[in-house]
Each structure stands twice: as structure tokens, then as C-alpha cells.
Amino acid sequence: MAKMKNNHTQDHIQIIYDDLTSATKFECGKGFACIIDFAGEKILFDLGGDFEKFIHNCNQLAIDLNLINHVVISHRHWDHCAGLDSLITNLAANCQIILPSSFRNNIVTNNRNIRYIDHGSLNVIHPSVFTLGLKSRWWGIPIIEQVLILQHHKGLIILTGCAHAGIMQIVNKIEQSFKDQIYLLIGGFHLSYHSKAKITTLINRLNSKEIAQVAPCHCTSIKGRQLFKSLFHNRVYDVGSGTEIML
Numbered sequence: 001m002a003k004m005k006n007n008h009t010q011d012h013i014q015i016i017y018d019d020l021t022s023a024t025k026f027e028c029g030k031g032f033a034c035i036i037d038f039a040g041e042k043i044l045f046d047l048g049g050d051f052e053k054f055i056h057n058c059n060q061l062a063i064d065l066n067l068i069n070h071v072v073i074s075h076r077h078w079d080h081c082a083g084l085d086s087l088i089t090n091l092a093a094n095c096q097i098i099l100p101s102s103f104r105n106n107i108v109t110n111n112r113n114i115r116y117i118d119h120g121s122l123n124v125i126h127p128s129v130f131t132l133g134l135k136s137r138w139w140g141i142p143i144i145e146q147v148l149i150l151q152h153h154k155g156l157i158i159l160t161g162c163a164h165a166g167i168m169q170i171v172n173k174i175e176q177s178f179k180d181q182i183y184l185l186i187g188g189f190h191l192s193y194h195s196k197a198k199i200t201t202l203i204n205r206l207n208s209k210e211i212a213q214v215a216p217c218h219c220t221s222i223k224g225r226q227l228f229k230s231l232f233h234n235r236v237y238d239v240g241s242g243t244e245i246m247l
């Protein structure tokens with residue numbers, strides 16, 4: 001008997017939480033969270049800003065938290081890590097949790113599988129999965145943020161939470177560590193406070209790097225998302241809670 005091809009065996013990214021939604025059955029709110037099926041691993045990247053909404057969307061998407069192998073939290077801002085302690089208690093015992101070192105001493109749960117990363121380091125999570133720690137400031141307060149990097153056969157897939165260090169600086173830093181072209185840049189690009197002219201210059205610079213596809217979410221802002229559409233045309237994903245991106 002011919003086997004039915006299951007879409008979900010193909011590598012893909014499912015947006016769990018975003019400022020916008022792809023359908024009314026999903027909740028949305030300030031923040032970002034997605035789950036990635038890649039190289040046989042299930043990786044949760046960020047948690048969004050409201051744990052109840054996060055769980056609601058996980059249920060709508062039939063996501064089993066017990067099957068997650070790695071949890072990567074970008075940074076310690078509420079819109080990326082709401083309910084982290086509750087989440088940890090719902091994970092499988094062998095799930096690895098990778099947090100920026102700013103979470104140290106702020107996690108209530110006593111879980112031996114927590115790994116803290118520092119800024120300036122490229123961390124191997126799995127043979128083709130990495131995080132890069134970056135230091136920046138937000139309203140004068142230092143932040144350590146990690147970005148997630150997947151080494152896919154089509155090119156690099158880069159996921160950012162808020163990109164506080166600057167999306168261009170992040171891309172430049174990653175290019176210093178990897179020879180691969182960038183296939184997909186996805187996440188919050190932190191452009192809410194930038195003028196239209198500044199965003200346009202930035203998008204043109206990203207475009208010149210021949211990034212195949214972009215999926216601007218969260219703090220990229222509505223204005224930023226529209227500008228990406230007008231400059232990257234059909235290479236932009238329209239993203240909201242529930243959106244699925246096949247890799």
C-alpha cells in the first residue's frame with residue numbers, strides 16, 4: 001500500500017505567537033514564538049508575551065510540548081518568555097533549554113538541562129543548529145540576546161526574537177562565521193522606531209546580500225512589513241500566529 005506523504009515530515013517552521021494572526025482561531029499579541037522541525041529535531045524558539053494565549057495556539061496547532069528537544073529563548077523581555085517556568089515543568093526531562101546568561105538566578109525551576117550562553121559566543125546546539133549571543137542595550141539597560149541559526153541545505157535560516165543588536169549587524173556577524181548564503185531571515189527585526197527612509201535603506205542593504213526569503217514578524221512593525229513587501233516582492237512571507245513556512 002502506498003504511504004501517504006505527511007507534510008509534517010518535511011522541515012518547517014510554524015509561527016505560534018505573533019503581533020498579528022493568520023486566522024481568527026489563533027490568539028495574537030505583542031511577542032514572538034515559533035516551533036521548528038529541522039534535521040529531525042523539534043526546536044521551540046521563544047514563548048510570546050502571554051502563556052495562556054501560547055498554550056491556546058499550541059492546542060490549535062496540535063503541538064505536543066513533550067516532543068520538543070530544544071527550547072531556545074532569545075532574550076529576557078516579557079514578550080519572548082512569558083510563562084517560562086510553567087513551560088519548563090511541561091517539557092520532557094531530556095529537553096535541553098538554552099537561555100542567555102541574563103536568565104541565570106531568575107529561573108525558579110530546578111532543571112539540570114538548562115544551558116546558559118553568553119554574548120560573543122557561537123554555540124552548537126545540534127550539528128546543524130547554532131545560536132549566536134549578542135550584547136546590546138535597550139533603554140540603557142544591557143541585554144544579551146541569542147539568535148538561532150539553522151544550517152539548511154538551501155542556505156542559512158536565521159531566527160531573531162527582537163534583533164536588539166540591529167538586524168544588519170546580526171547578519172554581518174553571522175556572515176563572519178558561516179560561508180553559506182542566507183536562505184531565510186525570520187523574526188522580529190526591531191524597526192518600530194525607525195523612519196521609512198531608514199527602513200528602506202536597511203531593506204535595500206539586506207536585499208543586496210541576496211537573501212532568498214524574509215519573514216518579518218513582531219517588532220518589525222506594520223510599516224516595516226509593508227516596506228519589506230514593496231522591496232522583496234514575492235520573497236516575503238505574510239506572517240501571523242498559525243502561519244506555516246515549509247523549508
Ligand SMILES: [Zn+2]
Pocket residue numbers: 031032077079080161162188218219
Ligand atoms: Zn520583542
Ligand SMILES: [Zn+2]
Pocket residue numbers: 075077162164
Ligand atoms: Zn526585546
